Amino acid sequence: MSEVEVRDLTVEYQTSVGWLPAVAGASLDLRAGQITGLVGESGSGKSTLALSLLNAVPAPGRIAGGTIEVAGVGDLTRLGGKQLRKARGGAIGYVFQASQNSLNPLKTIGRQLLDLGRSHEVGDLRALIARAKDLANRMGLDGDRVLDSYQHELSGGMRQRVGIVFALVLNAKVLILDEPTTALDMLSQASVLDIVRKVHDENQLSTLIITHDIGAISEIADRLAVMYGGRIVEDGPLLEVLRRPTHPYTKALIGATARITGDVDGARALPGRPPDLTTVARAGCVFRDRCPFAVEVCAQTEPELHSFDSERRRACHVEPSTVLTGTTGTPAAVGEPA
Amino acid sequence: MAATATLAASVRSRRPALTAFRKAVTRKPGRIIGLAIIVFFILLAICGPWFYGRLAVDPNSLYAAPSAKHWLGTDFAGSDVLQEVVTGGRYVLATAALSALFTSLFGVTIGLVAGYQRGLTDSALMRLTDFVLTIPGLPLLIILSTVWNFGSPWKMGLVLGVTGWGGVARAVRSQALSLRERGFLEAARGLGLSRRHILLKEMLPNVAPYAAMQLMLSMIAFIGAEVGLFFLGLVPFSSTNWGVMLNQAVFSGGAMETPSALIYLLAPLVCILVLTLGIVLFLDAIDELFNPRLRERV
Amino acid sequence: MTAFARRLAGKLAAGLVMVWVVVTFTFFLVHALPGKPGDVQYEQYIQSGMNAEQAAAKVKAIYGYTSHDSMLSQYGGYLGKLLHGDLGQSISYSGVPVSHLIWAALPWTVIPVLSGLLVSFLIGVTAGVVAAVRRSSRWGGLLTVSGSLFAGVPAFVLALLLLVVFHTEWNLLPDAGTSDIQYDPGWNLPYIGSVVQHAVLPVCAYALLSYGGWLLAMKSSVVSVLGDDFILASELRGIAPVTRARYIGRNAILPLFTVLALSFGVMFAGSFFIEDTFDYPGLGDLLLKSIGTRDYPVMAGAFLLITVSIIIANILADLCYTLIDPRVRR
Numbered sequence: 001m002s003e004v005e006v007r008d009l010t011v012e013y014q015t016s017v018g019w020l021p022a023v024a025g026a027s028l029d030l031r032a033g034q035i036t037g038l039v040g041e042s043g044s045g046k047s048t049l050a051l052s053l054l055n056a057v058p059a060p061g062r063i064a065g066g067t068i069e070v071a072g073v074g075d076l077t078r079l080g081g082k083q084l085r086k087a088r089g090g091a092i093g094y095v096f097q098a099s100q101n102s103l104n105p106l107k108t109i110g111r112q113l114l115d116l117g118r119s120h121e122v123g124d125l126r127a128l129i130a131r132a133k134d135l136a137n138r139m140g141l142d143g144d145r146v147l148d149s150y151q152h153e154l155s156g157g158m159r160q161r162v163g164i165v166f167a168l169v170l171n172a173k174v175l176i177l178d179e180p181t182t183a184l185d186m187l188s189q190a191s192v193l194d195i196v197r198k199v200h201d202e203n204q205l206s207t208l209i210i211t212h213d214i215g216a217i218s219e220i221a222d223r224l225a226v227m228y229g230g231r232i233v234e235d236g237p238l239l240e241v242l243r244r245p246t247h248p249y250t251k252a253l254i255g256a257t258a259r260i261t262g263d264v265d266g267a268r269a270l271p272g273r274p275p276d277l278t279t280v281a282r283a284g285c286v287f288r289d290r291c292p293f294a295v296e297v298c299a300q301t302e303p304e305l306h307s308f309d310s311e312r313r314r315a316c317h318v319e320p321s322t323v324l325t326g327t328t329g330t331p332a333a334v335g336e337p338a
Numbered sequence: 339m340a341a342t343a344t345l346a347a348s349v350r351s352r353r354p355a356l357t358a359f360r361k362a363v364t365r366k367p368g369r370i371i372g373l374a375i376i377v378f379f380i381l382l383a384i385c386g387p388w389f390y391g392r393l394a395v396d397p398n399s400l401y402a403a404p405s406a407k408h409w410l411g412t413d414f415a416g417s418d419v420l421q422e423v424v425t426g427g428r429y430v431l432a433t434a435a436l437s438a439l440f441t442s443l444f445g446v447t448i449g450l451v452a453g454y455q456r457g458l459t460d461s462a463l464m465r466l467t468d469f470v471l472t473i474p475g476l477p478l479l480i481i482l483s484t485v486w487n488f489g490s491p492w493k494m495g496l497v498l499g500v501t502g503w504g505g506v507a508r509a510v511r512s513q514a515l516s517l518r519e520r521g522f523l524e525a526a527r528g529l530g531l532s533r534r535h536i537l538l539k540e541m542l543p544n545v546a547p548y549a550a551m552q553l554m555l556s557m558i559a560f561i562g563a564e565v566g567l568f569f570l571g572l573v574p575f576s577s578t579n580w581g582v583m584l585n586q587a588v589f590s591g592g593a594m595e596t597p598s599a600l601i602y603l604l605a606p607l608v609c610i611l612v613l614t615l616g617i618v619l620f621l622d623a624i625d626e627l628f629n630p631r632l633r634e635r636v
Numbered sequence: 637m638t639a640f641a642r643r644l645a646g647k648l649a650a651g652l653v654m655v656w657v658v659v660t661f662t663f664f665l666v667h668a669l670p671g672k673p674g675d676v677q678y679e680q681y682i683q684s685g686m687n688a689e690q691a692a693a694k695v696k697a698i699y700g701y702t703s704h705d706s707m708l709s710q711y712g713g714y715l716g717k718l719l720h721g722d723l724g725q726s727i728s729y730s731g732v733p734v735s736h737l738i739w740a741a742l743p744w745t746v747i748p749v750l751s752g753l754l755v756s757f758l759i760g761v762t763a764g765v766v767a768a769v770r771r772s773s774r775w776g777g778l779l780t781v782s783g784s785l786f787a788g789v790p791a792f793v794l795a796l797l798l799l800v801v802f803h804t805e806w807n808l809l810p811d812a813g814t815s816d817i818q819y820d821p822g823w824n825l826p827y828i829g830s831v832v833q834h835a836v837l838p839v840c841a842y843a844l845l846s847y848g849g850w851l852l853a854m855k856s857s858v859v860s861v862l863g864d865d866f867i868l869a870s871e872l873r874g875i876a877p878v879t880r881a882r883y884i885g886r887n888a889i890l891p892l893f894t895v896l897a898l899s900f901g902v903m904f905a906g907s908f909f910i911e912d913t914f915d916y917p918g919l920g921d922l923l924l925k926s927i928g929t930r931d932y933p934v935m936a937g938a939f940l941l942i943t944v945s946i947i948i949a950n951i952l953a954d955l956c957y958t959l960i961d962p963r964v965r966r
Contacts, residue, residue, distance in 0.1 A: 054872055089874035102869035104883050105963060106890075119876035150962045151866075166873055368781065472654060473661070474946055476905035477923060477939050484927055484935075485668060555788075562790030569792050570912055570924060588796065588913070595804070603800065610793050611785075618784040 002071075003174055003206035004030040004053065004092075009066035011045075011052050013277060020277045022048045022061065024230045027305065030174060030206040032071075035197070037217035037238065038210045039253065040227035041274040049227070050176055050210050054088050055079065070174065090120055093167025095160065097179035102163050103151040109162055110147035113169065120170055128169060135165045138202070139195050157188045161195065168203060175200065175207045181216045193220045215257045218242055226250045229275050229286030232305055236312030246308070246320035248291045285317065293318045362623040372619025379613050383431040386424035404601065413586070413602045423605050426578045430561060432491040433498070437560045438553050440499020445506025446549050450537055452507070453514025454523070464511070471504035476563060483572040494573075498560045509552040513545045551624045558617055565610060580606035643958055651951045658943045663714050666699075666936050674699050677727065698725045698933055723940070724933035728926070734937040737922060741938075744814060745911070745918030748835055749903045752842025753896075760847045761889070764854025771859065780855060787848025791906035795841045795913040802837060810834050812915035838914050845906045846899045853895040857888040890961055897946075897953040904942050 011023040023045045030036055040046045051057055053068060055076045068076040073091045076084070088094070096102035104112055110129065117128040133143030139161045146154070146162060154162065160180065167175055180196060181189040197220045200207045211217050217224070218238060225235035226249065234247040245251040272290040280286055288298040297317050305315040316323065363369045404411045411419050452463040478501055488494040517523065522544075526536045567573050568581025571589065575582045587603040674695050681691035696713070717724065723734035763779050770776035786794075803811040810816070814834050819827040861867065861884050870880050907920035915921075919938055926934035 051872075056868075056872055058868075085874040085876070087874070088872055094869075094872040096865060096869055100865040100869075102866050104866050104870070104887070106886055106961065107883075115875060115879050116873055119874060119879055152963045163869075366777075368777070469654070469657060472943070472947060472950075473658065474901055474904055474942055476908060477942050480908065480923065480927060481665065481935060481939055484930070558788040562788075562793075566790055566792055566909055570908060572924075572927065584792065584796065600800070600804070603796065607793050607796055611789060614788040615781075615785055618781060618788055621784070622781070 002029040003032045004028075004071070004208075005067075005069040006049075006053070007067045007069070009049070009052060009068065010064045011048050011057055012062055012064045014060040014062075015277060017278065019062075019064070020280075021064070022230050022277060023052065025066070025305075026227075026230075026232050028225055028232060028235070030208055031223070032173075032206050033204055034222040035200055035207040035209060035220055036223045036225060037214075037221035038208060038225045038227060039212065039214045039217060041212060043274050043276045044227040045230040046210050046227045047178065050094075050178060050208065053174075053176060053208070054092055054094060055084055056088065072173075086120060089116065089167075089172065090170050091172055092174040092176060093164075093170075093172040095163040095167050095175070095177045095180065097160070097182050101151060101159075102166075103159070105151050107150070108147065109149055109151070113147065113166070116166060116169070122170070132165050132169045135168055135199070136161070139164065139199065140191075157184060157192065160184075160192060164195070164199060168199065168205075173203075173205060175205045177207070177209045179211055180209060181211065181213055189216060190219075196220065214253055226253065229280045231286055231315060232313075233287065233316070234312075234314045236309070240309075240312060244320075244324055246312070246314045246323050247287075247316050248293050248318070248323055249287050251323060252290075285315075293323060358627060359623075362626050363620075365626075366622070368619045369623040372616045372622070375612060375616025376620055379427060379431060379609075379616070382424060383428045387428055389424075411598070411601050413583075413599070419602050419605050422578055422583055423580070423609060426580045426583060426606065427609065429491055429579045430565060430581075433494045433564050434557050434561050436491055436495025437498035437502065437564075438557050440496055441503045441506055441556055441560075442549060442553055444499060445503035445552075446510050446542070446545070448503070449507040449510025449549075450514055450541055450545065453511040453518065454533070454537055454541065460511075463507075467504050467507045467511075470501070471508070473501075475501050475559075476566070479563060479567060480570070480572055483567060487574060489574050494564055494567075498563060502556055502560065502563075505556055506549060506552045510545050510549050513548045514541055517541060517544055547624070547627070551621060554617055554621055554624070558614055561610065561613065565606075580609060640958060644955065647951050647954055651947050654947050655944055658947070659715065659718060659940065660711075662936050662940050662943075663711055666932050698727060723937035726926075726931055726934050728929040728931045728934075734933050737934060738919065738937055738941055741917055741919045741922040744916055745904075745907050745920060748838045748910075748916070748918070749842055749900075749907065751835075751839045753846060753899060753903065755839065756843040756845070756847040757850055759843070760850025761854045761892070763847075764851040765858055765885075765888075767851060767855040768858035768862065771855070779851065783848040783851030783855070785848065786844055787852060790909070791841065791845050792909035792913060794844045795837075795910050798837050798841055798844075799913060809837050811837075814916060834914075838910050838916055841910045841914075842903060842906065845910075846902060849895055849899055849902065850892070853892050854888065857891050858884065861888045890957065893953045893957040893960075896956075897950040900949040901946050904946065 006026060006028040009023055009026045010021055012019040012021050026045075026049055028036075028038075028049075038046050038049070048057065048061065052063055053076070055063065055068070057063060063077050066077065070076055070087065070091055073079070073087045076087060079087060103109065107115075113129060113132050114125055117125045122128050129147070133147065136143035136146050141158060141161055146158070151159065164175075164177075175196075177196065180192055184192060193216065196207065196209070199205070209217055209221060214224075221238045223235065224238045224241045226233050226241075226247065228249050234241065234245070234250045241250060242254060245254055275281070275286065281288065283302070284300055285291070285294070285298040285303055288294040291298065295317060301317070303315045303317050305313050307313050308320065314320065363373060413419055413422065448463050448467065452460040452467075479497065482488075482497060482501075486493065486497065488497045522540070523536065526540050531540070565579070565581035565584070568575070568579050569584045569588075571585050573581075575585075583602065583606045587599060677698065678691050678695050681694050682688065686694070699714070721735060723738070726732045726734055726737055729737065760783070763783070767776050767779040767783065771780070799811055802809045810833060815821070815827060815830040816834075819830050821827055864887070867880065867884060870883060875883075904920070907918055908924060909920075910916065911918045911921040912924060919942065923935060923938040923942075925931075926938065
């Protein structure tokens with residue numbers, strides 16, 4: 001059962017050369033009770049995808065096609081006005097990364113919670129505050145103190161936990177975290193991930209974690225989706241994807257991460273640069289320029305995201321076994337089999 | 339030397355800056371109009387007086403209406419108004435240019451040195467800047483007008499420059515500090531460049547465009563102040579000047595009550611208005627180059 | 637001692653130092669004026685038949701010192717008189733204390749300036765918000781240009797244009813003075829009505845003078861707040877539009893306190909032109925008249941008062957900022 005079903009989502013940005021897709025034909029399920037990790041380099045379109053889940057693509061952008069079905073709300077792309085506003089925060093909670101200032105600097109946390117409650121026409125504001133304090137206490141914060149504080153009085157890690165309180169206090173069932181571990185030191189990273197796992201389990205959520213850090217996500221996610229050049233190129237259960245990557249990009253990404261391979265000397269940087277809106281290939285596979293397995297067809301036809309195991313999907317013309325064993329003309333720079 | 343070149347190029351290379359500038363100016367018609375107005379007034383100040391010899395006075399036609407002979411009519415003494423505006427423009431613009439020169443001399447030097455040296459020198463220089471900024475410029479000028487006679491463009495420009503460099507110094511210093519934050523100075527010092535070289539060859543070109551913007555802003559204020567001092571009658575009328583025209587029109591020419599004198603009063607007013615508009619429109623382009631946040635989405 | 641009190645004390649101390657510097661500066665400025673004003677005065681008294689002692693006492697009453705004293709004791713005498721609120725005596729209004737002249741002129745500057753400031757604040761800030769929100773549209777661009785233009789155009793241009801349009805052309809409003817002479821000054825309706833009528837154009841001139849500053853400051857402030865993370869965050873949390881507008885407004889208006897202090901300087905500078913044009917007996921007019929008559933004590937007193945007011949305005953603006961922003965308050 002899926003809490004959120006994204007189908008064929010395309011998001012475009014207006015540029016000097018016309019409308020260009022930042023997310024192209026993406027399909028993704030957020031399953032109830034599971035944590036999905038969405039990984040990709042900066043510019044891969046993962047943040048745009050996350051914002052479009054709230055139908056909140058920033059100004060020169062628009063959702064050009066596809067649907068986003070949220071359980072109990074309907075197709076978010078068709079909502080507007082008050083219904084959309086209520087869905088944001090009410091059905092889906094969004095948590096900013098720790099380095100961002102997601103709270104009004106001039107108001108205490110408690111007053112902003114009341115603003116949130118009034119905006120969503122919550123009848124019992126006392127209960128809302130009580131729930132917020134309870135959530136805060138469960139995440140290791142002093143609820144009473146935090147609600148009396150201003151944003152500048154909290155550390156980055158505390159702000160992020162307060163962000164989670166805001167996201168969940170209205171009983172949203174879907175939680176989206178944007179780069180939750182970026183800008184935190186290793187110890188705080190671990191504790192934030194523990195907390196996310198804990199609130200996820202306690203509240204029976206469907207959680208999406210957006211990150212560029214495949215190492216961090218591998219510690220708590222149930223499923224993994226990999227994005228490149230605005231496309232989801234591979235997804236599946238976390239361990240299977242990590243152990244048997246079937247897309248060359250996923251494989252290279254894992255190869256570049258010492259934490260997973262467990263071998264610092266074996267970690268290899270990915271050659272080349274990730275594409276942006278204007279440089280991404282218009283025809284064929286978007287990864288082919290950096291792909292050690294690229295064959296002729298890759299330049300002509302874009303591979304479709306198709307299921308190949310019961311639980312997995314991939315978008316690549318090359319056979320999974322070929323990618324896995326890496327026998328075909330692998331350039332030395334790209335990760336050799338771990 | 340080659341290392342120097344790459345360092346300079348890494349922050350801002352000459353050519354792309356020029357292209358970006360041209361792009362910013364041509365992106366909106368208003369900016370081209372602004373530039374055109376500024377160029378027009380500069381040409382007027384340089385070439386205008388060539389067309390007129392000495393001020394011709396026609397005592398038989400006082401406050402004459404506009405005609406083929408006197409395009410903007412004549413004033414209370416029978417002088418041609420257009421001629422007065424054109425010759426007066428030279429003083430106004432020459433003074434503005436000179437005061438900008440002095441302001442940039444003081445402001446850029448003090449700002450650069452403060453931003454480069456930091457520490458005690460910086461705080462001492464910034465105290466001084468604060469003081470200059472706190473002393474209200476115009477009242478000071480008014481009092482100084484009893485001590486000095488700044489009737490000539492040179493003297494007026496010097497006085498305006500001496501009293502008005504605070505803003506430019508502040509701006510240049512903050513710009514120099516941001517260069518510092520980008521590791522620019524450390525890199526230059528690492529290359530073993532002398533302080534003189536770093537200040538003049540590396541930092542100056544980088545703060546120059548920003549300083550130019552500040553200068554144009556203060557030039558608007560300078561034009562207001564110099565014309566204003568003449569308007570208030572505080573500076574002896576040694577030359578024809580828009581401020582003198584205004585003073586005569588309002589306080590002795592009775593232009594407020596005489597409909598036929600209206601053009602005499604309005605001509606310098608409109609000139610100041612249009613010149614200000616020109617600078618403002620043009621500044622919009624420069625502003626865009628420095629405040630990417632204000633830049634409109636593509 | 638709280639952080640706020642510490643900050644207040646620091647600001648006050650810095651302000652006092654600044655005032656002292658300005659006082660010293662004024663002292664030496666008057667000293668540098670041509671013909672040693674005190675000596676000239678002294679000679680005049682001697683010529684009019686006074687003995688040396690009387691003349692010296694008179695000069696001392698006017699300036700606070702005589703040039704026979706050493707420089708240091710002249711300076712000391714000047715400072716001592718200032719500390720007692722004594723700005724000396726006027727020369728042209730013989731024997732009248734400078735402070736009386738300033739007190740009489742003050743309301744004619746302060747009230748129009750404050751009214752103009754209030755009007756321009758309301759209009760300028762509203763226009764600034766519109767200019768920021770609609771910054772990509774033609775109207776937004778025009779608003780911004782109007783702001784820059786009014787911020788740049790000299791005060792006398794504004795005052796004269798107002799006069800030409802509303803007095804010469806349409807004859808709607810009077811051109812000079814504070815009231816019509818046929819009314820007796822006092823708390824009677826016709827007089828107050830006449831005062832208000834005469835104040836309209838000066839207040840408009842002050843308002844136009846500072847309108848541009850408010851607009852430009854508010855625009856850039858709103859643009860920068862709109863780009864802040866917490867505004868996007870509040871949208872993603874489904875905060876009601878009215879509440880979000882309040883968030884934006886309160887955060888954007890904060891930096892405007894620095895503009896407030898700046899505006900005072902602009903207004904005082906403008907007061908010379910506006911009071912001269914409308915023949916309004918305020919502080920600027922007093923200073924200008926004292927220049928014309930070479931009334932040095934009045935000149936120094938008015939200059940000192942204007943400068944000190946600007947310093948105080950700066951301190952007040954900073955304190956308001958501190959009171960509103962919890963980040964500085966702590």
